[in-house]
Amino acid sequence: MTNDIVALIEYYEKEKGIDRAKVVAALEFAFISAYRKMVPGAEAIETLRADVDTKKGETKIFASLNVVADGESADKFNDVPLAVAQKRNAGAQPGDVMEFNVTPKDFGRIAVQTAKQTMMQRLRQAEKEMIYEEFKDRAGDIVSGTVRRFERNDVMVDLGKFEGIMPNRERVQGEDYNIGDRIRAYVLAVENEGRGPEIILSRSHPNFVRRLFEAEVNEISDRTVEIRGIAREAGFRTKVAVWSNDPKVDPVGACVGMRGARVKNIVRELNNEKVDIIRWSEDPKEFVREALKPAELRSITVDTEAKIVHVTVDELDLSKAIGRKGQNARLSSRLMGWDVQVRRDESKEEQFKEKIGGAAHTLGEQLGITDELAEKLTFAGGFNPELIVDMPADYIAGALQISEDEAEAILVRARALVG
Incomplete structure (x- = not known):
């Protein structure tokens, strides 16, 4: 030898x-x-x-x-x-x-x-x-390793004695790695095929977030707090629904930690991905109200058979409820397992229009003009004769699309009403 x-x-x-x-x-x-x-x-x-x-x-x-x-x-x-x-x-x-x-x-x-x-x-x-x-029973764990090389868009990670592969589909959009970088990843699977066993790693899987919470939050590891659902669009936003087995323990507060320390550690590992922690509820109305925060919901209608939740919000809250490119509503739907449909609340707008219409009709009768012209005058700021008399004739003519002589006639009648 x-x-x-x-x-x-x-x-x-x-x-x-x-x-x-x-x-x-x-x-x-x-x-x-x-x-x-x-x-x-x-x-x-x-x-x-x-x-x-x-x-x-x-x-x-x-x-x-x-x-x-x-x-x-x-x-x-x-x-x-x-x-x-x-x-x-x-x-x-x-x-x-x-x-x-x-x-x-x-x-x-x-x-x-x-x-x-x-x-x-x-x-x-x-x-x-x-x-x-060694790894067949470690699927579902988080492991640490060093970026060794790249094969096309796949990342080969040195795990010590072994080597793992993070396929391009399991990478997080926007995350860039360099050779020698230390990274943590979720063991998605250990496949034993013709080429031999492969350790498949992921940083985009929702369970990566689940394992991070289990490691960071003691109340989850001891099962006082449960993660009831996770919906994730990796690199952008994750929603986590939590529930407490102990009424004395606030599940959201436990996950956030003192001054947000716990969730900050997780967000840092996720490269500043936004993480929403939501209180889970069996009641779809309460659950969707929590899931769509910070938007204030005006009404909630539940179709239990079709598993659809219809919600309405004010114009100002519409963008908050839907989120960027529909992300907030989409993640809420995945988290609940229901179809969440968000619409603008038009009831107030309709009430306002009715009030304006009534006021315009009265004003038209007072000034001897049509309801259409009265409505235009109202929207221009002339709600009553007292306000109209302070308007210039050319402004009224432009707002109502009439001649200045006709506008002057309206001013004369308004002054007569005011006295």
């Missing part, structure tokens, strides 16, 4: 964490493969065993042969005559199986290159098996 093979054993044992016995077993297999390739007729030998002495650096190959009566050998590669066997063991009898040292001269030195390649293949397979065994 040469020093490079010894170094290989040390490397795989210490750096890769593969058990020494497995490394030596791989080496033994490799030397047997090398023997079969090097020695004519060795392929026909059914049972071979390699004995590797890692201390002395010696390798021996043994063949298990069947003892047969002299002159009755039918297989020269797997049988040994009784006379030859009895020279090794006087008590040997036909039917016995005996091991014979069949190591060629200088075998270790000649075979080492052939054996090394085979050994590497076996050790790589052993490493893959170890990755799968």
